[in-house]
Amino acid sequence: MSGTRTTNGMLEAGTRLTTERGEEITVRGLIGSGGQGEVYEVEGPAGPQALKWYFPQLADAQRWRILETLVDRSWGDDRFLWPRAIVAQQSLASFGYVMDLRPSRFHDLPALLRRDPAVSAATPRSLITTALNTVEAYLSLHAQGIAYRDISWGNVFFDPVNGDVLVCDNDNAVVEGESAGIAGTMNFMAPELVRRDPGAVPGIQSDLHSLAVLLFYLLMNHHPFDGALELRIHCMDEKAQRKLYGTEPLFVYDPHRTANRPVPGEQDTVIATWGVLPPVLRDLFVRTFTEGLNAPSRRVRESEWRDALSAVRDAIVPCGNCGKQNMAEPGGGAPECWKCRRPVGLPLRLELAAGKGSRRTRRDVRLNRGAELYAHHMAEDPERHDFTAVVGEVTAHPTAPGRLGLTNRSAGLWRLRRADGQELEVPPGRTAALRPGVFLELGDGVEGVVRES
Structure with a gap:
């Protein structure tokens, strides 16, 4: 061990430890503490990471077995700071585990x-x-x-x-x-x-x-x-x-x-x-x-x-008076703005149907300016909502901002049928004008109809 002891910490800055995988890590400083132990920033072969170090009275055989099970799963879900490796040393009265650091934006x-x-x-x-x-x-x-x-x-x-x-x-x-x-x-x-x-x-x-x-x-x-x-x-x-x-x-x-x-x-x-x-x-x-x-x-x-949360997110509408976002009942009437208490005008909505047969998944998406369609809208039962996977975007006409269209941000060809029966193709990067009654084929059996509010 070397370096200066961290404030109120069990481990000193500069302490070198070895994971069960044989990787050496060095303690850089104390991040914080909780009811079970302390968390330190450490440096190792994978770069900066976090080390949770248990209070000695909690570092028992049961906790070790739990950690072994979790580490063995090697779960790579990016929504979890999952235990990566157990860290122990005979000269110390406790043990811990390494995980990824939490980015500052969280x-x-x-x-x-x-x-x-x-x-x-x-x-x-x-x-x-x-x-x-x-x-x-x-x-x-x-x-x-x-x-x-x-x-x-x-x-x-x-x-x-x-x-x-x-x-x-x-x-x-x-x-x-x-x-x-x-x-x-x-x-x-x-x-x-x-x-x-x-x-x-x-x-x-x-x-x-x-x-x-x-x-x-x-x-x-x-x-x-x-x-x-x-x-x-x-x-x-x-x-x-x-x-x-x-x-x-x-x-x-x-x-x-x-x-x-x-x-x-x-x-x-x-x-x-x-x-x-x-x-x-x-x-x-x-x-x-x-x-x-x-x-x-x-x-x-x-x-x-x-x-329910996905449907509510698709139904969020801005107030035309103060601009604040409002949660509306999916498929329901206009809410009162929570901020200015004025009635919120509802834009057109897109009725989407994905999947096949009688069990098709149906969704309503409010077509506000800037609203987006995502890959999960195209799936019958998406495993995960990914709001970076944009396949469509509501955009304003370049010379008439009050006229909105749905721009194809996908890699596939869309087909459009107007209320008068005229059919058009909407290739990637092109925009379909949004009017009540417009029917869209978005690929893979996904269909949409533009409706009044």
Whole structure:
């Protein structure tokens, strides 16, 4: 060991360690600490990386076995800072693991509640995209048969500009049915875990509750059970938390029980945000936080969140008066602008149908200026939404800005049929004029019809 000891850290700067793969890494400095250990920046053959080093009392055989399983999977999903290699040294009383560094463009979700200037670029579209990417990340994890067990706002980071996400602290994830020695973060835990019901263990079903709490925080800036009852608590100790989140949880917008409604003047943010949330998302929150509280099988699945969030993202429209983005109900009427309270005019919409036979997937995309079609719009059941894979873009006419068209950004030929029956070809780079009744063939059996709002 050499160098100067880092502030309050277990490892000194300059410490050289060796991974289980035989690669030497050097500690550069302390990044931060948490409930399980400390995270350091290290330098190795792969360049700068992060090292999580456990507190000695937590560095037991069970955690070592969990890490071995995770490292052996070598999962390359770019939405997860996955453990790459275990790091240990006989002269030290603990061990840890190496993972990729988190890029600086990613911020923690509590920054939204703090109104941190670093996330001021967040918009309704980027927040819905963040929610969608988060849901798809956990859907991918669960599809591997892995439960995360500690979904919370401390483990998901987001880019406020485009909604990209990174899931961190993945050393808590274990194969469904195995023990990890962790139940979660109290105010995100499923009620049966908070109550310590006999036989209740963390798993994918409890993850679904935690995921819904995370989504509510992300979109509402509030906890789903923190209403009037929370304000009456004088000391938020463990006993009070167990009652609020476990033994007597009550959703602030339970349609039948109103005792925990948010209090005007004290909890105005959630009142305002719930008021502008599209009904398709409200209904999912109501179901998971009423029926799903005591019946885990009634909790909203990741695929349901994915489909609803994707549809809401496609229905976001700008206010013609103040320019702010508004979430509209997919296929529904015009919302009132959340900012200026004026009615929002709805543009034309494109009814898309993808796939074959009677099970074709149908989507509506609002054709605002600058709106885009993506590769996932062309798929019957896309594995992942990729908002860099643009295949079409709503653009303005070069000499008549009020006239909009759909520009072909794909590599294939489109075919267009006007309402009067005239047929045209739309090669890559060319634009199809948008008028009600226009029918488009976009390739691979994907069809679209332009409709009035």
